[in-house]
Amino acid sequence: MKHARIRYQGEVHAVTVEADNAVRLADGRLLPEQQVEWLPPATGNMFALGLNYADHAAELAFTPPTEPLAFVKSVGTYTGHNQVSWRPDNVAYMHYECELVAVIGKPARNVKREDALKYLAGYTVCNDYAIRDYLENYYRPNLRVKNRDATTPVGPWIVDVADVPDAGNLTLRTWINGELKQQGSTKDMIFDIPYLIEYLSSFMTLQPGDMIATGTPEGLADVVPGDEVVVEVEGVGRLVNRIVSEAEFFALNRQEA
Incomplete structure (x- = not known):
């Protein structure tokens, strides 16, 4: 469901x-x-993973991490399916990141790997846009890269865990204006979802509605105002949004206010 x-x-x-x-x-x-x-179908904290696909780490000429590279995204970064996101003025490179997201369904503390899926409400999709110009260090993404208003489309929905029997073997795809730009598989994740739940819950309590964004495979490309970007995770969902300019985005926000 x-x-x-x-x-x-x-x-x-x-x-x-x-x-x-x-x-x-x-x-x-x-x-x-x-x-x-x-x-956005959930509004808790989002714990996002950097370099969690070996092919993506190789694409960026980085050694794959030996421990999860997790960072937190604020609620203000989320936006929904069929909504707009925006590209800041005067930047050289902004790219999408198609990601499978695990949504926590009940408080989770010191959860063992073998029990991890019992704590999930289900799965959704996110597009974790990043502005490469602002990146200080791939091992520690800074705030300007990953916490900008409305730069993380999430959704469209949460799919029950039982309806996704093997989250470790799903195809991820991204299209720009109908052209396929990225394709990978969750089987290439370095740290899978049960491991990440065990890891995160070992030092903090995960709450219902919290999300774990599990990283993106190789195949990144620049996006510009006017682009329609579609990210899809097999068996979970297809998430659509459109890129607008900084001026258009804030003009729209003023009108809505």
């Missing part, structure tokens, strides 16, 4: 997603995908 959060007629609803991405409200009404505003 797929669970989502949407805004419809000014109100936020928790919904289930049915055929053709139509959403069903609690009162039984069925609404087509285009009539609702898709919100």
Whole structure:
């Protein structure tokens, strides 16, 4: 089953997603995908992984890490399916990162690897945009790279764990304006989801709604205003957004305010 959060007629609803991405409200009404505003399906902390695919580390000429390179993303970075993200003015290179995301379903502390999946609500998808110009160190991404407003589309929904029997063998793909630019597999992750839950919960309590973004494979490319970017994780979801300029993004925000 797929669970989502949407805004419809000014109100936020928790919904289930049915055929053709139509959403069903609690009162039984069925609404087509285009009539609702898709919100990030979870709003907890996001623990994101750097260099968690060996092919991506090689693409960047880095030695694969021997311990997870995790950093935290703030809630303000999230945006939803079919929403816009933005490219800052005067930067040379901004790229997508198609990622499988594990969503925590109940408090998790000192969880053992073999029990890890029992603590998941399910899986979603994110596109963790990065501005290469601002990167200080791939082993420690700085705030300007990974915590900019509305630069992490998440969604469209959360898929139940039972509906994704092997999260360690899923294809990830990214398209720019319909052209396939990136393709990889979660089987190439250095640290898989059970390991990451065990690792993170060994020193902190993971809370319901927290997310673990598991990194991206090789195949990055620049994106510019006007591009439509689609990231997809097999069996989980297809997440669409459009890039706008910095001026257009903040003009839109002023109008909405």
